[in-house]
Amino acid sequence: MTRTRRTTKNFALLIAMMVAGVFTMSALAFAEDPKPKPEEKSETSASSQDEESVDETEKKEEKKKEPPKDRYFAVTGAVVHTVTDGDRYGTTILAKNGKIVEIAGSVELPDDTEVLDATGYHLYPGLVAVNSGGILGAKPPDETTDVYSLQMTLALAGGITTAVSGNTAARLTFGSVEDMVVKRDLFTTLQYSTGDSGSRRKVREGFERVRQYLRDLQAYEEKKKVDAEAEEPDKEWLKGDYETYLKLMRREAVAQISADSAQHIVDVCQLAERFGISVVIRGAQEGWTVARRMAQAGVSATISVRPPIFSMGDGHDERLNRPTGRSIENAAILYKHGVPLAIVPSMSVVTTWGLAGRDLLHLNMEAAFAVRGGLPADAALRSITIDAARILGIDHRVGSIEVGKDADFFITDGDPLHYMTLTRWTVVNGRVVYDKQKETLYSHIRPDGDRDAPPPDDHWPRRLGADQ
Amino acid sequence: MIRQHHRRHLGVVVAAAGFAAYAGLPAGAADQAAVAVGLAIRAGKVITMDGEDSVINNAVVLIKSGKIERVGPREEVTIPDGYRVIDAADKWLVPGLVDAHNHTAGSLMDLNDMVYLSNPGLRTLETITPDNKLIKQARAGGVTSVLLIPGSGTNMSGFGTIAKTAGRTVDEVVQRSPGSLKIAQAGNPERYWYGVGRSFMNYNTRQTLEKALAYHSAWNEYEAGKVADEPIYDPIFHGFRGLFRREYPASVHTQIYQVVMTTIDMLDKKFKIRTVIDHGTFDGFKTAPLLEGTDVYTINGPRQYWFDRSQRKMHGNAARWWQGGQHRLGVNTDAPVVPQRELSFQAAMACWYGWKPYEALRGVTRIPAEALLIDDRVGSIQPGKDADFGLWTGDPLDPRSSCEMTIIGGKVVYDAKIKRRF
Numbered sequence: 001m002t003r004t005r006r007t008t009k010n011f012a013l014l015i016a017m018m019v020a021g022v023f024t025m026s027a028l029a030f031a032e033d034p035k036p037k038p039e040e041k042s043e044t045s046a047s048s049q050d051e052e053s054v055d056e057t058e059k060k061e062e063k064k065k066e067p068p069k070d071r072y073f074a075v076t077g078a079v080v081h082t083v084t085d086g087d088r089y090g091t092t093i094l095a096k097n098g099k100i101v102e103i104a105g106s107v108e109l110p111d112d113t114e115v116l117d118a119t120g121y122h123l124y125p126g127l128v129a130v131n132s133g134g135i136l137g138a139k140p141p142d143e144t145t146d147v148y149s150l151q152m153t154l155a156l157a158g159g160i161t162t163a164v165s166g167n168t169a170a171r172l173t174f175g176s177v178e179d180m181v182v183k184r185d186l187f188t189t190l191q192y193s194t195g196d197s198g199s200r201r202k203v204r205e206g207f208e209r210v211r212q213y214l215r216d217l218q219a220y221e222e223k224k225k226v227d228a229e230a231e232e233p234d235k236e237w238l239k240g241d242y243e244t245y246l247k248l249m250r251r252e253a254v255a256q257i258s259a260d261s262a263q264h265i266v267d268v269c270q271l272a273e274r275f276g277i278s279v280v281i282r283g284a285q286e287g288w289t290v291a292r293r294m295a296q297a298g299v300s301a302t303i304s305v306r307p308p309i310f311s312m313g314d315g316h317d318e319r320l321n322r323p324t325g326r327s328i329e330n331a332a333i334l335y336k337h338g339v340p341l342a343i344v345p346s347m348s349v350v351t352t353w354g355l356a357g358r359d360l361l362h363l364n365m366e367a368a369f370a371v372r373g374g375l376p377a378d379a380a381l382r383s384i385t386i387d388a389a390r391i392l393g394i395d396h397r398v399g400s401i402e403v404g405k406d407a408d409f410f411i412t413d414g415d416p417l418h419y420m421t422l423t424r425w426t427v428v429n430g431r432v433v434y435d436k437q438k439e440t441l442y443s444h445i446r447p448d449g450d451r452d453a454p455p456p457d458d459h460w461p462r463r464l465g466a467d468q
Numbered sequence: 469m470i471r472q473h474h475r476r477h478l479g480v481v482v483a484a485a486g487f488a489a490y491a492g493l494p495a496g497a498a499d500q501a502a503v504a505v506g507l508a509i510r511a512g513k514v515i516t517m518d519g520e521d522s523v524i525n526n527a528v529v530l531i532k533s534g535k536i537e538r539v540g541p542r543e544e545v546t547i548p549d550g551y552r553v554i555d556a557a558d559k560w561l562v563p564g565l566v567d568a569h570n571h572t573a574g575s576l577m578d579l580n581d582m583v584y585l586s587n588p589g590l591r592t593l594e595t596i597t598p599d600n601k602l603i604k605q606a607r608a609g610g611v612t613s614v615l616l617i618p619g620s621g622t623n624m625s626g627f628g629t630i631a632k633t634a635g636r637t638v639d640e641v642v643q644r645s646p647g648s649l650k651i652a653q654a655g656n657p658e659r660y661w662y663g664v665g666r667s668f669m670n671y672n673t674r675q676t677l678e679k680a681l682a683y684h685s686a687w688n689e690y691e692a693g694k695v696a697d698e699p700i701y702d703p704i705f706h707g708f709r710g711l712f713r714r715e716y717p718a719s720v721h722t723q724i725y726q727v728v729m730t731t732i733d734m735l736d737k738k739f740k741i742r743t744v745i746d747h748g749t750f751d752g753f754k755t756a757p758l759l760e761g762t763d764v765y766t767i768n769g770p771r772q773y774w775f776d777r778s779q780r781k782m783h784g785n786a787a788r789w790w791q792g793g794q795h796r797l798g799v800n801t802d803a804p805v806v807p808q809r810e811l812s813f814q815a816a817m818a819c820w821y822g823w824k825p826y827e828a829l830r831g832v833t834r835i836p837a838e839a840l841l842i843d844d845r846v847g848s849i850q851p852g853k854d855a856d857f858g859l860w861t862g863d864p865l866d867p868r869s870s871c872e873m874t875i876i877g878g879k880v881v882y883d884a885k886i887k888r889r890f
Contacts, residue, residue, distance in 0.1 A: 287526070306810075311804070312576075328888065329888065352782075354749060354770075354774060354785075355751075355772070355805075355806065356818075365867055371867075372867055417868060419865060441780060442781075443781075445787070445821060456781060456790060
């Protein structure tokens with residue numbers, strides 16, 4: 001079943017490629033995409049950080065016995081959109097060593113505080129991409145990430161400060177791996193496919209066996225109180241999948257299961273309820289048709305609002321006399337039923353080959369499309385900040401502007417759900433890691449809000465840094 | 469169980485409502501009568517896209533026999549007795565969007581008939597599929613006119629067809645055939661056969677056009693009475709006569725600086741064909757100054773930016789065309805590359821990359837209509853033009869706004885209240 005569908009999709013893709021014609025070239029361009037060499041990078045936007053880190057090293061060498069000096073960073077003047085506690089005007093945010101320590105109208109700034117005057121701009125918690133590729137390295141990201149990569153800079157320009165690599169959530173600590181990883185082992189991915197009843201039965205039987213074990217264990221503990229020689233239930237077999245199931249049933253782990261059709265989603269809901277496990281459903285394309293069932297089962301969902309490119313429709317099955325396929329209202333309906341929600345575009349990488357508004361760079365636009373379907377604007381913003389963080393289990397660190405949380409935010413010239421809004425600065429770990437006017441990528445687009453700015457000069461050949 | 473029953477009933481109700489709406493739509497006698505009586509739309513804002521760029525707040529638009537009768541402020545326009553009224557005082561009325569580069573109005577399987585490297589006699593008219601599932605989606609995005617062109621797998625893949633996005637029969641949907649001639653200058657036909665490169669493709673396109681021009685000239689001479697014998701009719705080249713008479717344009721798949729230069733030089737300057745640059749992507753915008761004094765249009769897309777690695781800059785294609793002086797500028801979706809219903813979002817993204825919203829909205833309404841020479845009928849809200857509109861909850865470029873109702877020829881062809889598709 002699955003295989004047939006995939007073949008059809010590939011076939012459709014092939015046709016569409018023939019149609020488009022331009023895709024071949026784009027794929028080439030994508031493949032060619034070079035990553036800037038670190039030494040090139042150090043000449044451009046990373047320069048300020050590099051100088052800073054050099055300074056720090058020198059200082060460390062000078063007075064080795066003293067603890068490292070506290071690092072203070074403050075943003076003043078911006079309208080602060082906390083996401084969890086309303087909007088604040090005339091507020092200063094002070095961060096110490098990468099953590100927010102104060103949000104107040106009047107803050108006494110320690111000496112040596114790096115101050116960013118963002119008067120006239122809007123500050124939001126950095127966006128959280130619950131599904132991403134190419135921005136961070138493979139596993140473990142703190143050992144394999146190119147911290148000067150173009151992809152990371154682009155994601156930062158999109159306001160993203162936390163992304164996921166494999167099963168690890170990590171922050172986009174440009175130029176450094178310090179405090180990069182937020183959480184490892186985010187999810188236990190389960191295969192629970194409607195189309196494969198055999199493997200599904202195997203999963204259920206595994207959970208049943210573990211449940212029996214937990215009952216036996218409870219009975220043993222009761223018995224032990226009166227009978228010292230009571231026999232402990234055998235746990236030699238509790239390895240591999242069984243160990244996973246045990247963790248899930250003890251709610252020490254969260255299951256992630258891909259499910260798109262209503263039938264598949266309901267199957268997953270039944271699994272979650274029967275064994276009391278915590279589940280995040282990935283995809284949930286037809287979630288809008290079974291939203292109440294999802295809410296009853298207490299599952300969360302990570303969804304894309306729009307279909308991928310080259311898609312041949314919304315997957316509505318004309319043969320069925322019931323609602324099927326995708327709906328622009330999916331997010332809104334799930335939200336109304338109380339299903340926790342994170343939004344991510346179907347193209348969960350940052351591309352450079354020309355199609356705009358469909359990849360991770362415009363994570364915010366995917367949320368805007370959810371508003372079109374009826375999701376309240378504040379819920380849409382939460383679905384890419386605090387609610388996304390909650391689904392990843394990292395909301396104690398990121399996702400909102402609160403004292404004690406990581407100093408990760410992006411500062412824009414407007415509402416992030418508006419299509420003209422540009423990121424002016426992105427801050428991660430209390431450091432400016434993206435500055436639109438210093439980084440060449442978008443500096444020519446509405447510099448300081450000027451819609452009539454002239455186009456940039458064409459330099460050829462151009463030496464990085466030299467002609468800035 | 470109760471819930472399921474409930475939903476089933478609801479489904480029946482919705483289906484019935486949908487049926488009722490549809491049954492009365494395109495060809496029903498009752499509806500024809502209604503159209504004859506007339507329709508009035510009260511809108512909060514009308515973006516007319518007329519020559520003066522008028523925007524009218526609290527406006528009334530009167531429609532009769534599928535055409536716009538009158539447009540004006542509510543105080544000035546009295547709704548005649550018997551007119552059906554659509555009250556949309558909180559909505560924007562926008563001209564039906566026009567996508568000048570589209571592959572979804574017909575059979576997707578028959579777009580690239582790569583029999584020869586040039587297939588000038590072909591046309592997409594026979595592959596039109598009215599009301600197919602992709603075109604239903606187009607309506608949900610407020611798109612009302614599309615140019616269905618063949619693919620770019622060969623240098624010349626035939627004549628396209630301009631179609632409306634609603635109607636039951638081919639006759640109902642077709643606006644003009646031929647809509648345009650599709651030429652693919654470079655950047656795809658290379659894959660036709662081993663050894664095909666730009667020199668060969670340019671020779672190939674040029675010699676085909678030369679033969680067609682010779683054919684056209686022979687007929688011109690005969691028609692002017694200069695030669696007595698009627699030339700032999702050639703089904704391959706006869707369609708080119710309208711092209712050389714500039715009755716319809718060439719939709720040119722062209723992108724990259726050098727290739728677009730060739731397009732301008734060969735098609736506009738040498739063959740004097742009305743030319744529409746249909747992708748214009750990568751660094752094609754560098755040719756903008758060459759277009760001064762021409763009537764060449766640029767319909768940019770589906771790509772909306774180009775990453776210039778040498779400068780480490782992301783250039784918005786539309787913004788750079790505009791800044792270079794090319795103001796006959798619109799955007800396309802190349803659907804199904806980008807879904808048809810996201811045409812307005814293509815314009816929005818062009819703005820994120822540096823273009824301006826009003827110009828961008830014009831770039832999906834009046835400009836593509838002008839480019840295809842159908843602006844006498846569509847692309848703006850003016851008396852005498854086709855009553856094709858979208859009723860939007862706000863700025864059509866904003867992804868948060870939705871098209872709540874699409875009207876073609878004075879008939880409601882999409883109503884989000886009955887079945888929302890986007």
